[in-house]
Amino acid sequence: MQLTQDQIQELFVFTEKKFVRYYDLQVELVDHLAERIEEKLSSDASLNFDAALQMIYKDFGIFGFSKIVHEKSEQLRKQNNKRLLAEIKNPFRWPEVIASLALALFIWTLINLTDKLFMDVLFVSFLVISASIVIWTRKKYSPHKKIMMTENMPDHLGLIPFIYQFVFLKELLPHHSYGYALFMFSAIIFQIACFRIGKKLRQEAKINYPAAFA
Template sequence: MKLTNTHIENLYKFTRKHYVYYYDVQSELVDHLANDIEEISEEFPKLTFEDARDKSFKKFGVFGFMDVVEAKQKQMNKRYSKILWRFFKEWFTLPKIIITLSLFLSLFLILKIEYSEYILLGFLFILVVIDLTKQTISRRKDKKKAKKQEKIFLLESMIGSARNGFSGLMFVNIFNTMNAFKVSFSSMENHWLALVAFSSTLVIILFYVTGYLIPQKAEELLIETYPEYKLAKSL
């Protein structure tokens, strides 16, 4: 059996029906299913397309496509981590290292002010609120795209929503540290203030890279990762 465009479209709908929402994962599965269906049809020529498709699907086991989706997510997590690290490293090269050092020194001086811990906590709290707001907006956009059955790539979704909660975790950690030691930052020794300023600088850079820089470069990164991205979006 030679599969037609109608058969291929049926396979895309079939993968969506079985909770595979990302176009790149769907494409891999459709390619695999199409090849397997043709082989099954050669062995069992009397089978209909639907029967051959279901026979192929059964080979994925009781969890269906979930193992494939999970493996693809792990692959894209590694890809996203490499992208994040690539942009993050740029802040420690000229001329951005000057901005980084200026931010660090500014935080260090602010921490010397009385009640500076509350200033820092307030600032980090604002970052958390912005972070959560952007995640919510991103999830709503993905839901609208899913309803319209638009092509969504896994990395595209990660760029839009993957924040890994680092700002929230940092906020909680600093708050817990303050409660544990019950010491005002302004009374701490310089080496401890430097450590807090350095940690806060890293949080701010990470927030900027994940929240603004990478999303601005999203299309460029997606074309770099998926050769078919530009073509898929133009269809």
């Protein structure tokens, strides 16, 4: 006995009421619940949809779906960080390494030709532009339904100005130093990696969960 479209929709509402806010996780849980309900209804004709659903939900234990949601969120965070790390390594691989070397040379030249105030203004502008792009992209390309895999994207934008404030504005490192140049270079490479990983995650989500973007 197959569940109707309305009953499937009821299951989506049910998972949402049980604090599963993410569509990608809802899809998996709805399928699980639906198949088990279909089995129950086939084996016991006296049962109705709601009673079968309640019986099956009990099997998830006293914490219901919350343990699954929490663990999934943790695993996604780890997975996305691993992917980010792999992405950060790409600019040091052939042929991208050529562009990276050119960027390093450009930063070093800029530092030597300008004063600290100019670099500070330039760096803050870079952060503001990066943040604006992240916010704009998220608004424009976000799914209509929440998807956990894209909500947990690593963009760590707050980390760079935090380090900048403590290490450089306090002048722990002189302006014309390799350390200063290295920081600038790392910040740009890191931000590019964040953009790339965000784009990939959105593309994957679109392929796997087109209904969330419809």
